[in-house]
Amino acid sequence: MFEKWIDQNRDDIIAKTQGVLRIDSVGAESTAPDQPFGPGCAEALDYALQLGQELGFAVKNVDGYAGHIEWGDGDDYIAVLGHLDVVPVGTGWTYPPFGAEIHDGKIYARGAIDDKGPTMAALFAMKAIQASGVQLSKKVRLIMGLDEESNWRCMDRYFEKEPFPIGGFTPDADFPLIYAEKGIYCFNLTKPRHNIETASVVVRELSGGNRVNMVPDSCRIVLTATGDAEAVASQLRHTAEQEGVKCQVDVNGSEITLIVEGISVHSMAPQHGINAIVQAGKLLKVLDTADQAIWAFLSEVDTDGERIGVKMTCHATGPLTSNLGLASVDEETITFTFNLRFPVDKTEDDLIALIKQKTGPIGFDVTDPGIANMKPHYVPLDSEIVQTLLKVYEEETGEKLAPLTTGGGTYARAIPNAVAFGAQFPGQPDVAHQKDEFWEVEHLLKCTKIFAKAIYELAK
Ligand SMILES: [Zn+2]
Structure with missing residues (x-):
């Protein structure tokens, strides 16, 4: 029904998509009026809105934070x-x-697949429906944010000013679709330190990790020894060998500096990395220190949450994952910062109670590191939106695929009753955020056809 228009206009679809990809819209912080995320993002939004207008749609710029391209009448709307x-x-x-x-049928550009290419596919999908002459019973809005890669302030501002849709999808992840996303909860375990000089080795400082959502690949510790520092150093080297810990030990008088290495991966699958802070715990726990029980605890911190009392799983999103992402120890305080990805049937309060129960007896307090948390996002499998989109995908591709869940966060969380739908096809390399990001030209066109059918089915 919509394929003909898309095939006839393929050159224009490709050229207009190249146009928006040629704008350097790396998110920036700006105080310029109407350009909160810098001139590049503002230019990309202007480009898209102007194109929307040329295609015959109503458009709106919401304070430079986000904008929309809209078609149809009525109060209810379906959002992309x-x-x-x-x-x-x-x-x-x-x-x-x-x-x-x-080159070789691929458009190379930052944003080709994440997410300017798929956003253009959705726009031309709307145009293909309009050009076919069919009538829809609901409005359709393509909402375009400018702060997805940072703090989602675009969506906060947009929905302060605009009503929520009755449902929709975001083409910012994978086909066939993602219907469940784990919650994300960050917290600190903190503990004051007392009488640290009473043992023969003193942990003066410890710092590890760069970002709470990455498995830390480095941890640096400074120790002092009242006795033979060289003997402590060789005890550390020996333990490192036994435990398989990669580290460097340097002695300077009574001071020992220890750099422990790990392997960094994203915190949504921390079991695939090696946590440098936990590795450091394995070394420190063998020394005669005042906080020996803490280092022993640290050495046992795992990625399924068992040591902190939150090992759990659920039917939809599978097991909770736990990442000890940051550690900061000085002579007064110990602070460990965790990033949990938790199942859709739990809340932050459930987790806090369990963590307190398990870590309170060791002397830890649970405190708030001030990092934005996210509630789990879940749309039932038997809901109309999930069933409709799965059916569209199957009809358009001939592939019947099981829907997906994720420990990451997609843009679908920003609106109720929404799922992630595309634009990455199964089996394609994940090139988002990588060098040489690309999107196959044929996938751009295929996606436009899938989105046209999907929008039509949701809004007809
Ligand atoms: Zn994205």
Whole structure:
């Protein structure tokens, strides 16, 4: 029904998509009026809104934070939620990251798949429906945010000013669709330190990790020894060998500096990394220190949450994962910061109670590190939106695939009754946020057809 228009206009779809990809819309902080995320993001939004207008739709810019392109009448609307901001390009690109050059059928650009390409596919999908002459019973809005890659302030501002849709999808993850996303909860375990000089070795400072959502790959510790520092150093080296801990030990008078190495991965699958802070605990616990029980605890911290009392699983999203992402110890206080990805049937309060119960007896307090948490997001499998989109995907591709869940967060969380739907096809390399990000030209066109059918089915 919509394929003909898309095939006839393929050159224009490709060219207009290249146009928005040529705008450097790396998110920035700006105080300029109407450009809260910098001139690049503002230009990308202007480009999309102007294109929407040229295609015959109503458009709106919401304070430079976000905007929409709208078609149809009535109060209720179906939303497609995309974003036009991109992450920094990094280094090592084969083709210019804002060139949108096509090589071997692939458009190379930052934002090609995440998420400017899919957002353009949704826009041309709306146009294909309109051009076919069919009538819809609900309005359709393509909402475009400019702060997805940072703090989602675009969506906060947008929905302060605009009503929520009755449902929708975001083309910012994987096909066939993602219907359940774990909650994300960050907390500190803190403990004051007392009488640290009473043992023969004193942990003066410990610091590990850069970001709470990454498994830390480095932890640095400074110790002092009242006795033979060289003997302490060789005890550390010996333990490291026994425990398989990669580290470097340096002695300078009575001071010992220890750098422990780990392997960093994203905290949504921390079991695939090696936590440098936990590795450090394995070394410290063998020394004669005042906080020996804490280092023993640290050495046992796991990625399924058992040691902190929150090992659990659920039917939809599977097991909770736990990442001890940051550690900071000085002579007064110990602070360990965790990032939990928890099942859809639990709340933060459930977790806090369990953590307190398990870590309170060791002397820890649970405190708030001031990092934004996220509630779990879950749309039932038998809901109309999930069933409709799965059916559309199957009809358009001939592939019947099981829907997905994730420990990460997609843009679908920003609105109720929404799922992530595309735009990455199964089996494709994950090039989002990587050098040489690309999207197959044929996938752009295929996606436009899938989205046209999906929007039509949801809004007809
Ligand atoms: Zn994205």
